[in-house]
Amino acid sequence: MKTIPDLLYVLALQHARGVGDIMAKKLIARCGSARAVFEERPDRLLGINGVGRRVLENIRKKENLEAAEKELRFLEDHDIGCSYFEQDHYPERLRYCADGPILLFRSGSADLNSRKVISIVGTRNITSYGKRFCEKLVSDLASFDPLVVSGFAYGVDITAHKAALACGLQTVGCLAHGLNQIYPRAHKPYVSGVEARGGFVTDFWSSSMPERENFLKRNRIIAGLSEATVVVESAAKGGALVTAGIAHSYHREVFAVPGRTEDRYSEGCNNLIRSHKAHILTSAEDLVYLLGWHRELLLARQEASLKNSGQASLFPQLDATEQKVYAFLSEHGREMLDIIALRCEIPVYRLSPVLLAMEMKGVVRPLPGKLFEAVFSA
Known part of the structure; x- marks a missing residue:
């Protein structure tokens, strides 16, 4: 099981009655960690949207940490994996769901970040x-x-x-x-x-x-x-x-x-x-x-054709950043704006104009839901 900082407190927060995943993420973001939530002054927690006195009382109950200790022993004894929502190996698609779980328990070796x-x-x-x-x-x-x-x-x-x-x-x-x-x-x-x-x-x-x-x-x-x-x-x-x-x-x-x-x-x-x-x-x-899965076949055929003919690509000239984004979309298919920014290591405020420029050049296509896909030549 991969180590998760303050896993005991993450479990305790997950156990607290009235604290769902959305509120738990708010609390962790405000306090800095799950452990800090339990150490924070009550008046500061009450200032967080959605946290009333009843929720605060539930968080402070001793039984949360007691139950967390028991569950932690179960996880360790059975070698069950955990994915914390702030970790890199947490499923990327689930990360962009507001109500995605703060902690996902898993067995087996499936790659939950598979492209398809x-x-x-x-x-x-x-x-x-x-x-x-x-x-x-x-x-x-x-x-x-x-x-x-x-x-x-x-x-x-x-x-x-x-x-x-x-x-x-x-x-x-x-x-x-x-x-x-x-x-x-x-x-x-x-x-x-x-x-x-x-x-x-x-x-x-x-x-x-x-x-x-x-x-x-x-x-x-x-x-x-x-x-x-x-x-x-x-x-x-x-x-x-x-x-x-x-x-x-x-x-x-x-x-x-x-x-x-x-x-x-x-x-x-x-x-x-x-x-x-x-x-x-x-x-x-x-x-x-x-879903654009067919584009992989088109890309392979295009690359083979260009290689055999020795012809240069007919695509417009792309700068280094545009080439990076295009290569990512060519490999992964349609993706959300936030995921493109994360995987290409480009801030969203910089990526948006880059995608617009690429759209004008005809090499990417915007789709509903902040999705983008690469466009391949015939």
């Missing part, structure tokens, strides 16, 4: 049509080597995990309880396969049980880890639609598989498409094109 990460979700009552579509989708995407995230539940979730394993892909199960148990128990035979080819993540403690509200809460992690969420099948209401809604609010791409209007488990997908909250997904090609 998709979530596949849907009803627990998957139909034969949904099962076939899900398996074919994962199989057709296998050549792009994506990391497949889902909730390890019945139906679409476990179908997606099994399809990923069958194709030799990384897959991660996002759990609604601690890593000391597996729910549903019927899926225990698949645990070792997922551990070997990815792993599990959760922000719940070992004392947490698989209660209904936990499943709804964990959906933000499924949506936040991924660049796109795919809803294979869903009734008019359900957890998959909650995940899709969260992904939409994060300005991530959402895809939904259409179905017949009279099919109960196509109603939710059809509604997402009708309300323009999801792209219609009829095949893997739709996702590959809209």
Whole structure:
């Protein structure tokens, strides 16, 4: 387990009743560290937006540190990894979610910062049509080597995990309880396969049980880890639609598989498409094109063509900063402004005019949600 400064106090803050992830981040930002939150004068904490006397009393309760000590022993005894939201190895996509967990527990060796990460979700009552579509989708995407995230539940979730394993892909199960148990128990035979080819993540403690509200809460992690969420099948209401809604609010791409209007488990997908909250997904090609994954093939062909012909690039002249940004987007595909700035080590205030200049030169294209992608010549 990688060392996290003041992990005991991070856990204690996470345990404090009434302190969610958003407030915890505010407290840590104001005080400088999780430990400093517990050492800060009460009157200064009360000056933080959202912190009232009841929340302050909850933070100060001795039981928080006692519970944290117990959970810390569990983490150490079971060699469970932790990702703290201020650490470099914390999932980048999740970092830009305001309500992302301050602490993410994980097992396995999956690279949560993989360039291509998709979530596949849907009803627990998957139909034969949904099962076939899900398996074919994962199989057709296998050549792009994506990391497949889902909730390890019945139906679409476990179908997606099994399809990923069958194709030799990384897959991660996002759990609604601690890593000391597996729910549903019927899926225990698949645990070792997922551990070997990815792993599990959760922000719940070992004392947490698989209660209904936990499943709804964990959906933000499924949506936040991924660049796109795919809803294979869903009734008019359900957890998959909650995940899709969260992904939409994060300005991530959402895809939904259409179905017949009279099919109960196509109603939710059809509604997402009708309300323009999801792209219609009829095949893997739709996702590959809209996420820009096809550009890697175009770039490879272009480079091979130029190499064989000995011709120079027809792109406009780019300065050193523009070349750096273009190379990053060419390699990683569409990315958010903040991530480009972070990975290219260019402040946002400097990056914005650079991207505008590149847009005028026709080498980058702006997209909704502060996303940008490289443009390749024909």
